[in-house]
Amino acid sequence: MHVREHTRARPSNDIAVTGLGLVTPAGRNAESTWDGLMDGFPTARRDPELAGLPVDFSCRAAGAGFEGATPLVLAAAREAVADAGLGSGSWDGTRIAVVLGSGGAAPGLGGAGREVCAQAVGADLGALGPGFVTSGGCGAGVTAIGVARELLRSGACDVVVAGGGDTLRGRTAAAGLGRAGALSSRTHDPAGASRPFDAERDGFVPGEGAGVLVLERVADARARRARLRAVLAGYGAAAEGCGALGAGPGGAGRVGVDARGRGVERAVLAAFADAGLGPEDVDHVNAHGSGGLGDDLAEARMLRRVFRGAPPPVTAVKGVLGHAGGGAGAVEAACAVLTLGHQAIPPTANLDRLDPEIELDVVVKSPRRRPVRAALSTSFGLGGQNTALLLRAV
Numbered sequence: 001m002h003v004r005e006h007t008r009a010r011p012s013n014d015i016a017v018t019g020l021g022l023v024t025p026a027g028r029n030a031e032s033t034w035d036g037l038m039d040g041f042p043t044a045r046r047d048p049e050l051a052g053l054p055v056d057f058s059c060r061a062a063g064a065g066f067e068g069a070t071p072l073v074l075a076a077a078r079e080a081v082a083d084a085g086l087g088s089g090s091w092d093g094t095r096i097a098v099v100l101g102s103g104g105a106a107p108g109l110g111g112a113g114r115e116v117c118a119q120a121v122g123a124d125l126g127a128l129g130p131g132f133v134t135s136g137g138c139g140a141g142v143t144a145i146g147v148a149r150e151l152l153r154s155g156a157c158d159v160v161v162a163g164g165g166d167t168l169r170g171r172t173a174a175a176g177l178g179r180a181g182a183l184s185s186r187t188h189d190p191a192g193a194s195r196p197f198d199a200e201r202d203g204f205v206p207g208e209g210a211g212v213l214v215l216e217r218v219a220d221a222r223a224r225r226a227r228l229r230a231v232l233a234g235y236g237a238a239a240e241g242c243g244a245l246g247a248g249p250g251g252a253g254r255v256g257v258d259a260r261g262r263g264v265e266r267a268v269l270a271a272f273a274d275a276g277l278g279p280e281d282v283d284h285v286n287a288h289g290s291g292g293l294g295d296d297l298a299e300a301r302m303l304r305r306v307f308r309g310a311p312p313p314v315t316a317v318k319g320v321l322g323h324a325g326g327g328a329g330a331v332e333a334a335c336a337v338l339t340l341g342h343q344a345i346p347p348t349a350n351l352d353r354l355d356p357e358i359e360l361d362v363v364v365k366s367p368r369r370r371p372v373r374a375a376l377s378t379s380f381g382l383g384g385q386n387t388a389l390l391l392r393a394v
Contacts, residue, residue, distance in 0.1 A: 019084025019214035057190035059207030059322025088126030101140030101164030103326030137381030141330025165210025166325035196289035196316035207322025236270025240384025261302030289316025319349030329379030
């Protein structure tokens with residue numbers, strides 16, 4: 001069944017991305033993160049906080065002063081609001097919502113310091129509308145963006161600060177993920193451990209970070225003469241209906257994704273239907289690409305089906321940034337917005353030899369500059385909660 005058969009007319013109240021903020025291991029803001037991605041240098045290093053564990057390296061957020069997820073998200077939110085040309089002096093706070101995603105606690109992983117406090121972020125920004133946190137594992141930040149879009153479409157608010165942040169660097173989380181076989185055990189080469197789609201990948205690297213978007217209805221953004229960074233064209237979500245975590249069939253790094261990627265495919269098809277777009281309209285995929293044996297292969301199979309054997313150029317930023325848990329999807333969505341703005345696709349770090357079973361055009365070694373009309377961003381959640389976003393250039 002072709003994607004076009006699922007499509008419907010795009011709603012008249014399109015949603016614009018008018019601001020974005022990032023805090024990642026590659027940089028303390030969006031500009032430095034983008035520069036780090038374009039350079040393609042991995043950020044994984046030995047982590048003193050993980051000393052004595054079987055996996056003692058991570059990707060730590062750039063700079064100092066970030067303890068837990070909320071400070072990461074707060075810094076990214078402040079940048080996003082400033083980037084949108086907004087602030088407490090220029091808006092009616094009662095019409096501003098804050099919707100954030102975080103991995104939170106999970107069996108065997110713990111949750112101390114990981115939960116994001118939407119109320120704290122809202123209070124800092126002067127946002128007095130709805131404020132809450134979504135879960136959904138690694139797709140939590142994308143789920144928050146999807147919920148934010150519905151708040152805008154319903155008329156419940158005029159601006160939503162949406163995204164997510166998380167840290168997997170805590171000893172409890174890292175130990176639990178290590179026991180589950182989800183992490184790379186490349187202890188002899190931490191910088192080369194995060195290897196999305198590579199033939200020698202063996203799991204992901206724990207990281208941390210936050211990505212935040214400011215969303216508004218396109219008509220409202222244009223009325224205030226705001227810069228439109230991108231249009232949030234489509235959102236989709238689908239569950240696998242499996243357990244919380246397990247190495248299981250598919251190998252290291254598996255988070256509950258069907259070996260053929262059927263649940264992810266349903267999320268992607270839903271995003272296409274929501275956007276009123278077809279595969280031929282998309283010029284880039286910002287992949288989940290965690291470096292898990294089963295997950296990367298499932299994603300590749302899914303993309304080849306959806307794009308009828310010819311997926312567009314793919315990148316996986318976790319090669320540089322590691323895995324930011326519940327914040328990863330929001331970080332990657334922000335990176336996709338930057339790709340649309342710069343019309344350039346960052347390379348995938350550490351991809352020395354493409355797995356022969358992964359028949360994708362993965363961007364490696366150096367950035368690829370090309371026209372990008374629309375980008376697909378995919379996220380697999382812990383326990384099989386899958387999400388997808390379609391973003392259009394303006």
